[in-house]
Amino acid sequence: DTAVSQTPKYLVTQMGNDKSIKCEQNLGHDTMYWYKQDSKKFLKIMFSYNNKELIINETVPNRFSPKSPDKAHLNLHINSLELGDSAVYFCASSQGNGGASDEQFFGPGTRLTVL
Amino acid sequence: LAKTTQPISMDSYEGQEVNITCSHNNIATNDYITWYQQFPSQGPRFIIQGYKTKVTNEVASLFIPADRKSSTLSLPRVSLSDTAVYYCLVGDPPYGQNFVFGPGTRLSVLP
Numbered sequence: 612d613t614a615v616s617q618t619p620k621y622l623v624t625q626m627g628n629d630k631s632i633k634c635e636q637n638l639g640h641d642t643m644y645w646y647k648q649d650s651k652k653f654l655k656i657m658f659s660y661n662n663k664e665l666i667i668n669e670t671v672p673n674r675f676s677p678k679s680p681d682k683a684h685l686n687l688h689i690n691s692l693e694l695g696d697s698a699v700y701f702c703a704s705s706q707g708n709g710g711a712s713d714e715q716f717f718g719p720g721t722r723l724t725v726l
Numbered sequence: 727l728a729k730t731t732q733p734i735s736m737d738s739y740e741g742q743e744v745n746i747t748c749s750h751n752n753i754a755t756n757d758y759i760t761w762y763q764q765f766p767s768q769g770p771r772f773i774i775q776g777y778k779t780k781v782t783n784e785v786a787s788l789f790i791p792a793d794r795k796s797s798t799l800s801l802p803r804v805s806l807s808d809t810a811v812y813y814c815l816v817g818d819p820p821y822g823q824n825f826v827f828g829p830g831t832r833l834s835v836l837p
Binding site: 615 | 760762767768769770771772775811813827828829830
């Protein structure tokens with residue numbers, strides 16, 4: 612059984628396009644997150660949602676927008692894609708309210724390549 | 727979130743015990759210490775978490791001295807499948823605006 616799933620696994624697109632990455636968790640967790648891992652392997656939090664409310668809004672460009680239709684889903688929408696957006700994006704979830712002491716469960720990642 | 731420092735890489739051989747130390751001089755009173763493991767092309771996976779002294783689970787042990795300014799992840803008898811990047815995180819709710827998994831420690835287990 613997949614705990615945290617993401618689709619697609621790979622995404623190749625042209626600059627200027629708009630794309631979405633979907634994330635679903637079947638763990639019944641209260642908080643979900645989006646991370647970006649760059650080429651230097653730094654994994655940086657972008658957003659997190661707790662019970663459908665944004666509780667962290669990292670200083671990412673407003674071209675990125677998280678959307679949570681329900682507690683089990685947190686999708687990431689990206690408008691006007693740029694070359695620098697190329698990275699691996701990870702979705703995660705945790706039972707608690709988003710503290711660093713919460714155990715997070717990560718999805719397999721989506722490798723985005725912007726040409 | 728407290729700043730952490732880890733070695734960039736380590737090599738070991740199968741069957742050996744591996745100890746990875748993380749420095750966190752600015753740890754706050756309420757901060758927990760958490761370790762994650764990341765295999766290539768996968769998301770990080772929680773390994774162990776502790777507050778003080780020693781914590782042990784089926785995968786690893788975590789040693790935390792009394793001053794809590796450092797912690798050591800101990801992997802007993804590593805195998806080739808333990809080759810991964812190991813991240814040390816220190817913090818407590820809520821996340822800071824600049825919450826980042828650092829570059830971690832890349833462990834290579836050799837046959």
